[in-house]
Amino acid sequence: MFPSSLVYSVISVMGPIITGLMVSGRVGAGIGAQLASMKVTEQIDAIEASAINPYRLLAATRILACILMMPLLTLAADASGLLAGWFAQTLVEPLSIHQFITSGFQGATFNAFLPPTFKTMAYGLIIGLVSCFEGMRTVGGAEGVGRAATNSVVLSSLFVILADVVLVKLILVFFT
Amino acid sequence: MNVSMPATIENPEKKTQPDKDMTAAVVSVDNVCKSFGNMKVLDGVSLSISHGETLAVLGRSGTGKSVLLRLIIGLVNPDSGSISVNGNNFAGLALDQLGEIRKKMGFLFQQSALYDSLSIAENVAFPLEHHRSSMSKAEHDERVKQLLDEVGMNGDSTKMPSEISGGMKKRVGLARALALEPEILLLDEPTAGLDPISSDEIDDLVLKLQRERKMASIIVTHDLHSARKISNRIALLNKGKVVIEGSFDNLQQSEIAFVKEFLRLS
Numbered sequence: 001m002f003p004s005s006l007v008y009s010v011i012s013v014m015g016p017i018i019t020g021l022m023v024s025g026r027v028g029a030g031i032g033a034q035l036a037s038m039k040v041t042e043q044i045d046a047i048e049a050s051a052i053n054p055y056r057l058l059a060a061t062r063i064l065a066c067i068l069m070m071p072l073l074t075l076a077a078d079a080s081g082l083l084a085g086w087f088a089q090t091l092v093e094p095l096s097i098h099q100f101i102t103s104g105f106q107g108a109t110f111n112a113f114l115p116p117t118f119k120t121m122a123y124g125l126i127i128g129l130v131s132c133f134e135g136m137r138t139v140g141g142a143e144g145v146g147r148a149a150t151n152s153v154v155l156s157s158l159f160v161i162l163a164d165v166v167l168v169k170l171i172l173v174f175f176t
Numbered sequence: 177m178n179v180s181m182p183a184t185i186e187n188p189e190k191k192t193q194p195d196k197d198m199t200a201a202v203v204s205v206d207n208v209c210k211s212f213g214n215m216k217v218l219d220g221v222s223l224s225i226s227h228g229e230t231l232a233v234l235g236r237s238g239t240g241k242s243v244l245l246r247l248i249i250g251l252v253n254p255d256s257g258s259i260s261v262n263g264n265n266f267a268g269l270a271l272d273q274l275g276e277i278r279k280k281m282g283f284l285f286q287q288s289a290l291y292d293s294l295s296i297a298e299n300v301a302f303p304l305e306h307h308r309s310s311m312s313k314a315e316h317d318e319r320v321k322q323l324l325d326e327v328g329m330n331g332d333s334t335k336m337p338s339e340i341s342g343g344m345k346k347r348v349g350l351a352r353a354l355a356l357e358p359e360i361l362l363l364d365e366p367t368a369g370l371d372p373i374s375s376d377e378i379d380d381l382v383l384k385l386q387r388e389r390k391m392a393s394i395i396v397t398h399d400l401h402s403a404r405k406i407s408n409r410i411a412l413l414n415k416g417k418v419v420i421e422g423s424f425d426n427l428q429q430s431e432i433a434f435v436k437e438f439l440r441l442s
Contacts, residue, residue: 042289051278
């Protein structure tokens with residue numbers, strides 16, 4: 001019972017949302033601070049003055065990277081969660097990893113696991129959009145950079161949680 | 177009143193007129209107003225500049241000199257009035273259309289605005305990589321070397337912007353501004369914060385480039401000495417308006433109190 005509950009909870013719920021929140025904190029803050037720093041030192045203006053579209057060069061690439069990397073990071077988070085679960089299980093009742101995986105994935109279908117993994121692409125979109133927006137509209141020197149980094153983390157985490165609520169409901173409606 | 181300047185700073189070559197009829201305005205600023213919040217920075221400014229001409233824009237801090245340059249390159253939009261470059265009005269242009277006009281302009285930022293994650297050579301190569309994609313890597317490298325040679329920075333091409341001085345950053349910024357062989361060069365305080373020798377070197381460099389390339393240039397500066405040395409014409413701004421526009425002699429002969437005060441204290 002424990003392995004299948006763990007597999008379901010990690011892959012359907014915990015993996016995606018924890019990955020979303022971790023990426024919001026780590027990558028969101030990084031994008032927000034980097035773009036904000038470029039903005040206050042006129043580097044983004046310099047890009048624009050060089051007849052290069054800064055939104056395409058700086059924002060579109062980061063947003064695309066966030067969208068594409070989120071499912072992969074989620075898979076890594078899922079694997080880590082399951083490994084930690086197996087470790088905890090073996091402390092209580094020794095079980096080989098093969099037995100753990102076999103029993104955990106028993107009766108599982110792709111429909112149960114693919115949508116939760118791929119819904120994280122929406123989180124990537126949110127994190128990329130929010131962080132780029134906060135970074136590129138920064139004003140006010142070093143204080144503005146700090147504010148952009150904080151806002152990127154806070155807003156993208158908030159929107160990721162809100163999106164999760166909506167997406168879980170949609171997945172329940174359309175995939176179960 | 178000490179308005180006379182040493183005769184040595186007069187550069188006879190700057191008086192050389194363009195060798196072909198290029199009297200049409202390449203940059204035309206017509207009755208432009210710009211405010212930030214309640215503060216009116218520019219209030220009905222009109223200026224124009226022709227091929228091969230160098231206009232120095234002088235004035236007190238906060239009178240909108242840098243804003244004027246940012247308006248001309250389209251980084252800021254005017255509240256009213258119009259700006260045209262080579263006859264193309266900026267109003268209503270999309271970013272990509274604006275980009276086509278900007279390719280003909282080079283901009284040296286006040287703080288140089290070098291990309292801090294790129295080396296000196298990569299900074300100069302940046303516009304080339306985006307707009308001269310037909311050039312081979314070897315041609316890019318050769319062009320970057322040539323540009324850095326022109327500004328005397330070839331020995332530092334692998335350094336990062338954080339490893340060079342303010343004057344060197346200005347030189348690299350200038351090389352980057354020249355990368356696409358612009359017809360119009362906009363320089364925002366090219367000598368600000370530099371020692372007199374570095375300032376003079378930058379002035380000489382700008383003069384050399386003007387002689388060789390016959391570009392139209394607009395130079396924003398506080399430095400009257402520098403303005404007199406490198407420009408054909410001077411416009412003095414105060415409280416968002418052009419107080420006087422003309423040669424340095426015109427400024428000297430002016431009876432306007434602000435002009436007299438500005439020259440006396442410069």
